[in-house]
Amino acid sequence: MTFGFDVVVVGGGHAGAEAAAAAARCSARTLLLTHRLDTLGEMSCNPAIGGVGKGHLVREVDALDGIMARAADAAGIHFKVLNRSKGPAVRGPRAQADRRLYREAVRGLLQATPHLSIREATVEGLERGRDGGIDAVLTADGARISCGAVVVTAGTFLRGEIHLGPERHPAGRHGDPASVGLALSLAGLGLPVRRLKTGTPPRLDGRTIDWAAVEAQPGDDPAEPLSWLTDRITTPQLSCGITATTPRTHAIIRANLDRAPIHSGQIQGPGPRYCPSIEDKVVRFAERQRHQIFLEPEGLDDPTVYPNGISTSLPRDVQDAVIASIPGLEHARILRHGYAIEYDHLDPRALRASLEVRDVPRLFLAGQVNGTTGYEEAAAQGLLAGVNAAHRASGSTEPRLLLRTQAYAGVLVDDLTTQGVSEPYRMLTARAEHRLRLRADNAHLRLTDIGIAWGCVGQERAARHGAFAGAVATALARARAEVATPAALAAAGLPINQDGIPRSLLEIIALPAAATPALETAFPWLRDLPPGVRAQLEAEALYAPYLSRQASEFAALEREERLPIPDQIDFAAIAGLSTEMRQRLEAARPATLGSAGRVPGVTPAALVALAGHLRRAGAPAR
Secondary structure: EEEEEEEEEEOOHHHHHHHHHHHHOOOOOEEEEOOOHOOOOOOOOOOEEOOOOOOHHHHHHOOOOOHHHHHHHHHHEEEEOOOOOOOOHHHHHHHHEOOHHHHHHHHHHHOOOOOEEEOOOEEEEEEEEOOOEEEEEEOOOOOOEEEEEEEEEOOOEOOEEEEEEEEEOOOEOOOOEOOOOOHHHHOOOOOOOOEEEEEOOOOHHHHHHHHHHHEEEEEOOOOOOOOOOOOOOOOOOOOEEEEEEHHHHHHHHHHHHHHHHHHHHHOOOOOOOOOHEEEEEOOOOOOOOOOOOEEEOOOOOOEEEEEEOOOOOHHHHHHHHHOOOOOOOOOOOEOOEEEEEEOOOOOOOHHHHOEEOOOOOEEEEEEHHHOOOHHHHHHHHHHHHHHHHHHHHHOOOOOOOOOOOOOOOHHHHHHHHHHHOOOOEEOHHHHHHOOOOOOOOHHHHHHHHHHHHOOOOHHHHHHHHHHHHHHHHHHHHHHHHOOOOHHHHHHHHOOOOOOOOOOEEEHHHHOOOOOHHHHHHHHHHHHHHOOHHHHHHHHHHHHHHHHHHHHHHHHHHHHHHHEEOOOOOOOHOOOOOOOHHHHHHHHHHHOHHHHHOOOOOOOHHHHHHHHHHHOOOOOOOO
């Protein structure tokens, strides 16, 4: 059997859902293949979307009209903005979701997307054409599906193996088989394959938890939606709980480290540094007497509770003892024991910045298959891969890229494709050197116009964005133009230093003494601003002095980031490059001069030589 599509997306997780939806929004005839329709949009690990760093990615996916934030808003049962007491640049919007409602929301959004078909099938192989690119996918039931581009979003399924104490068996996640045929097919393309490991905690029966013995953690009231298109949250909200491990917990774990797969040598792949298992925490932070655990309900009508903070692959009997040693969980029943999963991933340095495999045209990879961890990192990659696959299938060879200076998603892709991974990659605000500009609250102002140009933003979002962006621009222009003297401000009740220097409203808003009632007395039009516009004005005022000083540096970085390095460049022919520098650049094959500067070991002198060569060759800015 042969079917023809512009884009075929393999995998129905967070990366696959965004890739399929994005490609279809670009008007590509798209087919999403998933091994089980009922697990489309499954939250395989924790039941939450967003957080510090990750929340930025969710808002960026939303700004490009992705579906993750809208699904989380429809399914969210506990919303919280992390780091709310800190500046807007590091705040992390987060929503804990009802697992069933989230799956239903994702499926509903996908089914409502024009140009998108969804089928249940297991992909066993990829077929190469005469030019070495991918022309078709092959399924286990014998179908050959021809296509213009393929996006593989295999998650942890590629030769996945679950470890629970000494027990081990092939699986992509609990209850689902591993993908062996597709893994062998990818390896057969000559791609660099590595192993990584991740894990999950035991699931608890919330009806057996002593909630009175743990600290209650209510969500924000009112709840702040993740999507810019969501006006308010209507799903009932639940409270979470906080407890912690004890010295007894740690003693139980230390006594059984020889039975832990990650310490016994049973698992070879490295795990995530920033989300370690509880056995890792006990070893690495031996001085700590307690590790916090967040008790997160998994649904409105589901008694299952996710104990966030105690991921483990210890044997079942040890997990039983560990849980019983934690305050509030002494009598808690384990519904499903935690486990680790080891799986194949591809070295992301084999990818272009468009997420297309450099040596296999029309093959794109997104999500954990590229060495990342987390739903949000997967979704961001999926959206970018879907957009690029759609344009590639239409015959375009011009990549649709986000730079580090434009988005956290740009930081993510640049880090992956330039530096690769030695452990599962997680987005952190510290990775973004331009985080004062790349805030979660202004993602739509930064990216929606780009998405409109790419063709992946629908009419509803485009219209609302245009009106809002215009209102913000008008308010900022007025705030910069309106000036008041210290005497006039003092008369309005603002205790400004009486130095005789007139100040613009934008400068005044950023002052600690700028109390709201007095400020609105001096500038009455502020009262009429919509809350969202007012928030943008205040955030811009807060960071304006810093961003102003960085403006010239930022412009130079933009030019550097956009100076492309041709695919066919011969680094050996560039005068001034040492043999070591040529080897490092040849191995990384960076897409731009900015990316070349982040290749480990490349020196400033080598960048000067490379920049000179590119400018003499007349490389156009992208």
